[in-house]
Amino acid sequence: MTQRYVMSIDQGTTSTRCILFDQRARLVSVAQREQQQYFPQPGWVEQDAVEIWRNVDRIVPRALADAGISADQVMALGIANQRETTVVWDRRTGTPVGRAIVWQDVRTEELVREFERKPDADTVRDRCGLPLATYFAAPRLRWLLDSVPGLRDRAERGDVLFGTMETWLIWNLTGGIDGGLHLTDVTNASRTLLMNLATLAWDDELLSFFDIPKRMLPEIQPSTADFGHTKRVVPGLRIAAALGDQHAALFGQTCFARGETKCTYGTGSFLLMNTGRELVRSTHGLLTTIGYQLGGEPAVYALEGPIAVTGSLVQWFRDSLGLISSAPEIETLARTVQDNGGCYIVPAFSGLFAPHWHSEARGIIVGLTSYITKGHLARAVLEATGWQTREVVDAMNADSGLTASTLRVDGGMTADHLLMQFIADVLDLPVMRPIVAETVSLGAAYAAGLGVGFWPDLEGLRRNWHLAARWLPQLDASRRAAEYANWQRAVELTFGWAQPRRPV
Amino acid sequence: MPGPVQAIERAAAILRLLARGSGRLGVGEIAASLDLAKGTAHGILRTLHGVGFVEQDAATGKYQLGAALLHLGTSYLDVNELRSRAINWADALAARSGEAVRIGTPLEGNALVVHHVFRPDDTLQTLDVGTLLPLHATALGKVLLAYDADLAASAQRSDLPSLTRRTVVNAAALSRALAQVRENGWAGEAEEFMPGEAGIAAPIRSYGGLVVGAIGITGAADRLCDGRLRPRPELVTLVRNAARAVSRDLGAGR
Ligand SMILES: Nc1ncnc2c1ncn2[C@@H]1O[C@H](COP(=O)(O)OP(=O)(O)OP(=O)(O)O)[C@@H](O)[C@H]1O
Ligand SMILES: [Mg+2]
Numbered sequence: 001m002t003q004r005y006v007m008s009i010d011q012g013t014t015s016t017r018c019i020l021f022d023q024r025a026r027l028v029s030v031a032q033r034e035q036q037q038y039f040p041q042p043g044w045v046e047q048d049a050v051e052i053w054r055n056v057d058r059i060v061p062r063a064l065a066d067a068g069i070s071a072d073q074v075m076a077l078g079i080a081n082q083r084e085t086t087v088v089w090d091r092r093t094g095t096p097v098g099r100a101i102v103w104q105d106v107r108t109e110e111l112v113r114e115f116e117r118k119p120d121a122d123t124v125r126d127r128c129g130l131p132l133a134t135y136f137a138a139p140r141l142r143w144l145l146d147s148v149p150g151l152r153d154r155a156e157r158g159d160v161l162f163g164t165m166e167t168w169l170i171w172n173l174t175g176g177i178d179g180g181l182h183l184t185d186v187t188n189a190s191r192t193l194l195m196n197l198a199t200l201a202w203d204d205e206l207l208s209f210f211d212i213p214k215r216m217l218p219e220i221q222p223s224t225a226d227f228g229h230t231k232r233v234v235p236g237l238r239i240a241a242a243l244g245d246q247h248a249a250l251f252g253q254t255c256f257a258r259g260e261t262k263c264t265y266g267t268g269s270f271l272l273m274n275t276g277r278e279l280v281r282s283t284h285g286l287l288t289t290i291g292y293q294l295g296g297e298p299a300v301y302a303l304e305g306p307i308a309v310t311g312s313l314v315q316w317f318r319d320s321l322g323l324i325s326s327a328p329e330i331e332t333l334a335r336t337v338q339d340n341g342g343c344y345i346v347p348a349f350s351g352l353f354a355p356h357w358h359s360e361a362r363g364i365i366v367g368l369t370s371y372i373t374k375g376h377l378a379r380a381v382l383e384a385t386g387w388q389t390r391e392v393v394d395a396m397n398a399d400s401g402l403t404a405s406t407l408r409v410d411g412g413m414t415a416d417h418l419l420m421q422f423i424a425d426v427l428d429l430p431v432m433r434p435i436v437a438e439t440v441s442l443g444a445a446y447a448a449g450l451g452v453g454f455w456p457d458l459e460g461l462r463r464n465w466h467l468a469a470r471w472l473p474q475l476d477a478s479r480r481a482a483e484y485a486n487w488q489r490a491v492e493l494t495f496g497w498a499q500p501r502r503p504v
Numbered sequence: 505m506p507g508p509v510q511a512i513e514r515a516a517a518i519l520r521l522l523a524r525g526s527g528r529l530g531v532g533e534i535a536a537s538l539d540l541a542k543g544t545a546h547g548i549l550r551t552l553h554g555v556g557f558v559e560q561d562a563a564t565g566k567y568q569l570g571a572a573l574l575h576l577g578t579s580y581l582d583v584n585e586l587r588s589r590a591i592n593w594a595d596a597l598a599a600r601s602g603e604a605v606r607i608g609t610p611l612e613g614n615a616l617v618v619h620h621v622f623r624p625d626d627t628l629q630t631l632d633v634g635t636l637l638p639l640h641a642t643a644l645g646k647v648l649l650a651y652d653a654d655l656a657a658s659a660q661r662s663d664l665p666s667l668t669r670r671t672v673v674n675a676a677a678l679s680r681a682l683a684q685v686r687e688n689g690w691a692g693e694a695e696e697f698m699p700g701e702a703g704i705a706a707p708i709r710s711y712g713g714l715v716v717g718a719i720g721i722t723g724a725a726d727r728l729c730d731g732r733l734r735p736r737p738e739l740v741t742l743v744r745n746a747a748r749a750v751s752r753d754l755g756a757g758r
Contacts, residue, residue: 417631467626468595468621
């Protein structure tokens with residue numbers, strides 16, 4: 001019998017990868033391409049949606065060729081994507097209206113302040129589970145509608161379409177200007193500020209609050225659903241799942257039961273806890289979001305603590321400061337010293353996300369003395385990820401009333417042993433990495449494979465989860481407390497830094 | 505003996521040129537300075553770019569010396585980078601073989617474990633990244649010795665401690681074993697380090713075939729070997745495929 005596989009596309013913030021998995025969830029081939037990031041102004045982050053589409057066009061055939069398999073051996077395709085990144089395009093030409101605005105972009109800060117002042121601002125969070133913040137898609141879409149001449153008219157006439165990356169890719173894969181399907185899934189839609197968390201539909205009140213024409217929005221589907229067949233790149237693949245990357249990682253970590261939690265360490269880091277059928281409202285700065293929704297079943301909800309800047313701080317250290325030549329060298333450099341030397345870096349590059357939600361905060365390095373070397377800075381870079389994790393784990397414990405007993409981790413930064421040990425130390429919990437570090441891709445594959453019956457049920461998937469590495473806490477309690485107190489003081493120093501631009 | 509290779513002389517001239525002055529030059533400027541056809545200069549620059557000896561500025565298209573040149577003195581890849589680049593394939597090897605996976609690089613006459621994936625059976629195991637293993641008694645170590653003449657020479661000059669009754673302790677025997685490793689493209693370890701335990705390892709190569717580490721599995725000898733303590737061929741294939749996949753990602757064989 002010929003072997004059968006499931007394909008995933010993980011359209012991340014730094015790169016897009018296509019991975020093939022076999023029936024035992026083992027990785028068979030990987031093809032990956034980075035996309036360019038543009039930083040045209042302080043706080044602005046953009047990407048070229050056409051470049052991302054071209055990358056998909058290259059990596060999908062390559063993943064098949066590397067594995068030596070043909071398209072008809074691929075039972076299903078699952079797509080996971082960076083969330084909240086916003087693109088608008090012309091449905092007749094397929095051309096994007098400017099560059100995609102990335103989730104880390106804070107250009108909408110003033111716009112968000114205006115929204116906050118509206119009398120019905122309080123109702124937003126009740127409807128969609130999210131605070132008003134620059135992080136989400138709706139303010140970006142509104143910014144485009146306000147700033148691109150004629151765009152609102154085109155949107156109202158139905159000439160332009162909005163999407164996050166999965167929507168853009170599905171539209172292109174299923175035909176583009178020749179009948180491409182305009183679809184999103186509940187997890188991605190739950191990150192726009194426009195979807196009602198209870199009804200799982202676009203919310204008319206929210207659309208009018210943000211003044212967004214409904215015609216430009218994609219149709220919302222469950223995470224496993226019929227997203228059509230590919231007509232381009234490699235025709236005939238069945239797109240059976242789409243979900244936001246963090247939701248895919250929750251799924252890939254097989255966090256199917258209430259209370260199960262994971263943290264994914266990539267460009268940013270994202271702690272998600274499955275809260276089952278119950279929609280839990282956070283009182284400690286977390287988001288309420290959709291965990292996933294299997295076709296024909298009710299949605300599974302989740303609490304989320306997003307951290308904007310973790311891996312991207314390492315990239316900044318590499319690309320903007322030039323102190324290392326590859327991301328993993330941060331560990332080598334950090335190991336040249338014993339501790340942080342009293343130095344802390346709070347990477348509030350996009351303001352601070354959970355649990356603080358200070359859009360106006362900006363990054364700082366504190367505790368500088370002549371003693372500090374680049375080794376100490378490298379430590380402070382890694383420690384920032386540890387402490388930010390501690391903050392969201394504390395918030396999660398407070399919100400859920402549960403006390404985490406271990407932390408399941410995945411993502412590119414889990415290759416960093418110094419960091420993983422530090423996280424175990426600051427949480428005072430064992431940190432566990434599963435045997436597939438590419439959990440986002442695995443989760444997208446799982447969802448797609450379940451959708452087409454390649455895998456029978458969730459229990460079967462659970463049996464594929466195996467422990468690949470575990471770090472145990474070693475730091476003594478007084479040291480942990482003292483360091484955490486220093487970190488918290490450093491965080492406070494970032495608040496209130498960015499000022500509204502003065503009119504000229 | 506054949507004469508000097510012209511392309512290499514030209515490549516050296518380009519590197520010297522880039523090492524001077526501002527250090528950033530366009531392909532036209534380089535071609536003009538060295539009196540080369542632009543196409544020739546471009547071909548050499550692409551090759552130098554491929555091995556990391558020059559870098560190209562994305563915005564201006566100009567070339568400068570690459571980071572890899574600065575690290576020429578330390579010919580082994582940064583160990584943390586090696587782990588990052590190998591992690592997917594090491595995981596897949598553990599999943600396929602059902603055994604624990606380790607990656608080793610040489611450090612002060614030993615094999616340093618730079619990556620470790622637990623045996624995927626969810627039994628209690630402890631990370632041993634940072635542990636030093638004897639080169640002559642382990643499959644990882646023998647791979648490192650087989651492809652590094654200096655390392656092998658110094659190992660053979662020193663005492664080869666006996667760790668089990670099967671450890672190779674004789675310099676001549678070790679030398680034959682290493683020749684066999686080179687011939688096979690993989691190394692085995694059968695109760696030479698620990699009684700009851702076996703290992704299989706293969707080389708990880710980077711640009712130009714340079715061996716930068718070894719990846720392998722270890723586990724109970726009765727799982728890894730046949731009745732005569734010979735590594736099972738299907739496991740050898742899995743290890744070699746994983747080593748090739750990592751090597752391909754590191755730029756070997758391009
Ligand atoms: N060994 C390491 N130590 C520290 N950071 C690392 C290491 N290896 C990679 N990183 C960081 O991890 C990130 C890459 O991880 P990953 O590949 O999971 O991210 P991604 O999927 O591209 O991003 P995202 O999904 O968030 O868009 C980069 O930001 C990089 O700086
Ligand atoms: Mg990712």
